[in-house]
Amino acid sequence: MDSNWNNKQASSSLARLLPLLSERYENKVEEAEWQGYLERLNRHFPRLFGLLHQLYGKEYDFFYHLAEILNTATKAWINRAAELKALDAIRENDPIWYQSNRMLGAVCYVDLYAGDLKELKEKIPYLKELGASYLHLMPIFRTPEGDSDGGYAVSSYREVNPELGTMDDLRDLAREMRNHGISLVLDFVFNHTADDHEWALKANAGEEEFQNYYRMFPDRKIPDEYEKTITPVFQDDHPGCFTYRSRIKKWVWTTFHNYQWDLNYENPVVFNRMADEMLFLANQGVEILRLDAVAFIWKKMGTSCENLPEAHIIIQAFNAVMKIVAPSFLFKSEAIVHPDEVNKYISEEECQLSYNPQMMALLWESLATKKTTLLQHALEKRFTIPQNCMWVNYVRSHDDIGWSFSNEDAEELQLNPEEHRRYLSQFYTGRYPGSFAKGLPFQEDPQTLQGRVSGTTASLAGLEQALVEKDEEKIELAIRRILLLHGVILTMGGIPLIYIGDGIGMLNDYDYENSPEKIGDTRWIHRPKFDWEKSKERSDPESLTGKIYNGLLKLLQLREKTQALSGSDTEFIDFGNEHLLAYFRHYESNSVFIIANFSNKGQNIAGNKLRQLGMSKTVTDVVAGKTIIAAQNLSIEPYQFMMLIGVR
Numbered sequence: 001m002d003s004n005w006n007n008k009q010a011s012s013s014l015a016r017l018l019p020l021l022s023e024r025y026e027n028k029v030e031e032a033e034w035q036g037y038l039e040r041l042n043r044h045f046p047r048l049f050g051l052l053h054q055l056y057g058k059e060y061d062f063f064y065h066l067a068e069i070l071n072t073a074t075k076a077w078i079n080r081a082a083e084l085k086a087l088d089a090i091r092e093n094d095p096i097w098y099q100s101n102r103m104l105g106a107v108c109y110v111d112l113y114a115g116d117l118k119e120l121k122e123k124i125p126y127l128k129e130l131g132a133s134y135l136h137l138m139p140i141f142r143t144p145e146g147d148s149d150g151g152y153a154v155s156s157y158r159e160v161n162p163e164l165g166t167m168d169d170l171r172d173l174a175r176e177m178r179n180h181g182i183s184l185v186l187d188f189v190f191n192h193t194a195d196d197h198e199w200a201l202k203a204n205a206g207e208e209e210f211q212n213y214y215r216m217f218p219d220r221k222i223p224d225e226y227e228k229t230i231t232p233v234f235q236d237d238h239p240g241c242f243t244y245r246s247r248i249k250k251w252v253w254t255t256f257h258n259y260q261w262d263l264n265y266e267n268p269v270v271f272n273r274m275a276d277e278m279l280f281l282a283n284q285g286v287e288i289l290r291l292d293a294v295a296f297i298w299k300k301m302g303t304s305c306e307n308l309p310e311a312h313i314i315i316q317a318f319n320a321v322m323k324i325v326a327p328s329f330l331f332k333s334e335a336i337v338h339p340d341e342v343n344k345y346i347s348e349e350e351c352q353l354s355y356n357p358q359m360m361a362l363l364w365e366s367l368a369t370k371k372t373t374l375l376q377h378a379l380e381k382r383f384t385i386p387q388n389c390m391w392v393n394y395v396r397s398h399d400d401i402g403w404s405f406s407n408e409d410a411e412e413l414q415l416n417p418e419e420h421r422r423y424l425s426q427f428y429t430g431r432y433p434g435s436f437a438k439g440l441p442f443q444e445d446p447q448t449l450q451g452r453v454s455g456t457t458a459s460l461a462g463l464e465q466a467l468v469e470k471d472e473e474k475i476e477l478a479i480r481r482i483l484l485l486h487g488v489i490l491t492m493g494g495i496p497l498i499y500i501g502d503g504i505g506m507l508n509d510y511d512y513e514n515s516p517e518k519i520g521d522t523r524w525i526h527r528p529k530f531d532w533e534k535s536k537e538r539s540d541p542e543s544l545t546g547k548i549y550n551g552l553l554k555l556l557q558l559r560e561k562t563q564a565l566s567g568s569d570t571e572f573i574d575f576g577n578e579h580l581l582a583y584f585r586h587y588e589s590n591s592v593f594i595i596a597n598f599s600n601k602g603q604n605i606a607g608n609k610l611r612q613l614g615m616s617k618t619v620t621d622v623v624a625g626k627t628i629i630a631a632q633n634l635s636i637e638p639y640q641f642m643m644l645i646g647v648r
């Protein structure tokens with residue numbers, strides 16, 4: 001779009017809208033504060049205008065929608081607590097606060113970890129012990145009775161699930177965490193609402209206004225057309241992407257479960273109302289929103305209905321709204337799609353943070369194959385993201401592990417992508433001969449055996465099997481694998497995100513099979529209730545828990561001490577050894593060098609190779625606490641993780 005035209009239109013619209021805003025809100029705040037707000041509005045409005053114009057410019061009442069969104073934004077800013085506005089100001093002066101090596105993410109379910117929000121407040125010391133500065137709470141809002149996709153079917157964005165507490169408890173927790181330097185991260189489940197959300201109930205009662213909030217069709221004609229090009233997500237749950245609702249005799253778009261109704265962002269009212277919900281969350285003290293299922297928010301006939309350009313425009317428009325109201329705010333993208341598509345959501349104007357599903361999947365791939373070739377190949381292609389943006393690197397999440405590497409990458413390494421994925425699923429579900437892993441298949445196609453995998457880090461890394469076999473050597477190898485994976489996510493450019501419970505080596509929990517709400521969904525095996533008793537063993541360094549926990553704690557502390565691990569500058573080094581992953585991290589004038597051995601056999605690096613990389617006479621491996629003479633051959637133990645300092 002012509003930017004001159006855009007800026008002219010934007011400024012004339014703003015000139016018309018400002019008197020309305022001033023009249024309503026100006027006298028509610030101090031003059032200087034109001035001026036500060038107007039300054040941000042003037043700065044970001046042209047971008048917001050351009051984005052909304054692309055989506056809704058053809059609507060006859062576009063100007064009305066624009067007025068509505070600015071009203072929503074300004075009202076939210078007026079209602080924003082002084083302490084949050086103060087945080088905005090601090091972060092505006094330190095816009096890259098989240099790039100520090102002190103950033104460490106943790107994720108948990110409130111009920112499984114602590115019971116409820118009040119209890120969680122009591123657990124803050126444990127989070128501090130890990131050094132967490134970011135805590136993602138899995139969905140905590142009101143959901144339908146029974147199955148709710150682990151909270152991802154939201155009945156109200158403004159009511160906490162009563163079993164977990166109240167909105168007051170949430171604000172209280174957010175404040176307490178903030179005082180301890182921990183940012184609260186929550187999901188913004190904005191692709192769909194639960195079918196008992198107020199809007200859905202009205203739609204289901206026949207109110208056309210609310211039926212237009214969703215995507216509904218009177219017969220199969222259009223759904224059939226769409227389904228020709230869409231890949232179903234939860235095909236075990238329902239085939240295709242639509243659910244029939246007999247009361248209104250309509251087919252409703254349900255990408256995920258049949259009780260999760262996809263919102264219709266073609267309707268500008270939906271954008272506005274969801275912006276209102278988003279700002280409400282921001283005003284409760286949430287500092288980072290995890291944008292759930294970003295890939296699916298726009299649909300277009302004849303396409304896969306994933307990753308469409310309009311999906312990006314919507315997120316950018318939300319981002320612009322946030323920059324006006326709560327400039328300290330960050331978005332984290334949850335795009336579990338082709339790696340090239342994942343990267344497209346990452347920019348300062350869209351999502352500053354993004355899960356790194358490619359790296360997650362390929363870390364597991366490297367453990368299975370004992371080779372880092374595909375991992376390194378993929379990272380070299382796609383690891384670099386725009387400056388000021390950060391990967392969120394993780395070993396596993398609450399979701400399954402999908403083999404989301406690119407087919408082209410695999411083919412370039414002479415691997416058949418389909419076969420390789422099948423092999424990995426077989427390996428991690430313990431069906432491949434010699435596998436150390438104990439996972440369960442998730443959404444596996446019985447014909448092709450293509451599918452994803454569920455399991456906790458410890459069980460997938462071999463601990464569960466080794467404990468059954470009571471094999472000390474295998475237990476030791478499993479511990480090493482757990483620490484190796486964490487070593488990489490803690491040192492690779494980005495923010496590491498740890499699943500609480502993995503730090504004490506929690507195993508799969510097969511209890512979900514006894515719950516009618518959970519039984520169909522194997523992801524529940526890797527969502528065990530945090531074992532506080534077991535966690536006490538962490539103070540005994542000789543115990544199994546102690547070995548895992550203290551190993552992890554050491555890595556966490558090293559990360560915190562190592563400035564070179566700030567930011568995301570990562571330089572991969574190829575030693576020509578397919579079992580090793582090696583990389584420099586640089587930040588300002590600091591550097592650190594990482595070597596990770598993914599093989600169960602020892603490896604060697606010839607002495608001159610380290611010298612060639614510019615390493616001086618001696619360097620220190622701070623993990624083992626050993627001095628290394630750069631000119632001598634370096635031997636690396638099975639699954640050893642090394643962090644060399646003094647390298648440049």
Ligand code: GLC
Pocket residue numbers: 149150152153189256292293334398399
């Ligand atoms: C995201 C969540 C997943 C959920 C889905 C639908 O992918 O991580 O758990 O099932 O969105 O909301």
